[in-house]
Amino acid sequence: MHTATDTLSLIGHTPLVRLKGPSEATGCDIFGKCEFANPGASVKDRAALFIVEDAEARGMLQPGGTIVEGTAGNTGIGLALVANAKGYRTIIVMPDTQSKEKMDTLRALGAELVTVPAAPYSSPCHFVHQSRRIAEETPGAIWANQFDNIANRRAHIVGTAEEIWTQMDGRIDGFTCAAGTGGTIAGVGLGLKEKDEAITIALSDPHGAALYEYYANGELKSEGSSVAEGIGQGRITGNLEGAPIDTQFRVSDAEGLEWVDRLLAEEGLCLGLSSGINVAGAVRLARHLGPGKRVATILCDTGFRYLSTLYNPAWRQSKGLAARS
C-alpha cells in the first residue's frame, strides 16, 4: 500500500473486475472497469481532469478562473472536484430531467448550478448552447466543451485503454460501451487498436440515439427512447470522429436494467443504467465473438446516484420499467 499525494492523483487507475453472471451466461470472460471508484464516482472524472489540464497548458485558464460546462451531471461533478482541488469556480448547466442526486452533489461540491428545461440540440435553449453562451459572457471563463474537445478522449487513450490492456495482460478480444460524448468508446477504441488491431470495438447504443444506424447504415437516425442518463448521442461529436467502431448493438433499457438488477442481487455491484446497458452489450459482443473470448466494458458510475430513480419502485413504475424481482 502507498499514500496518494493529492486527490487528483486518485483519478483513474480503477480496478477491473470479472463479472461472474455475464461470464457464465456466455462462456466468456467479461470484465467491468470500475469507474465508480473514481473520486467523483464516475468515468467522467478522467475527462474533467484532462480538459482542465489541457486548458491550463494552453494558457486559457488563469488562477481563480471559471469553468463552465453543459452536462448530464457526471462531467459537472468531475469538473467541480477538479476545480475545487485547483482553485477554480464552476458553473454547470444541466437539463432538469437528470437525477436529484446529481444536482444535490453538484451543489454540495460548491458548483453554481443552472437547470434548464430539456430541449432538442437544434434549439438555442439546449443546455450545451446555454453553457457556451454563459462561458462567453463570463470574464476569465473557459467552456469545457466535452462533446467536441478531444482532451476528453485523450484521457481514455492514455488512461483507460492503457489500464485495460495492462490489467488483462494484453489478452483481450473485444471492448464495448455506449456513447454520451463518445470520449470513452473512441478513446478506449483508439488506444486498444494501437495495441492490437484485431480487438473488436463495438458500440452499444441505447434506444433514442442515432449512432447505431450511423455505424450500421451511414445514416444518423433514431427510434424509441431511453431513460438512461449520460448516454444517447444524435450526432458525430468531435470525440467520435474517426472512432474505430467494428460493430454495433442496439440495447434496450429493459435489457440493461435486467443486468443492473442481477449484478446488484448476485454480485453486490450497485450501478447506474448506462453500466447495465454496457454489460448487456458486452454479453452480446461475447456471443458475437464466441466462447472462450475475453471482453471488457465500462461500469460508468455508482447506483447510489440513482436511488430516487432506478432504485425507486414508484419511479420505475412511472417509466413503465420492470420492478426488481
Ligand code: PMP
Ligand atoms: N454513463 C454515464 C452515467 C455518463 O454520465 C456518461 C457521460 N456522459 C457516459 C456513460 C458516457 O461517457 P462518454 O461521454 O465518454 O461517452
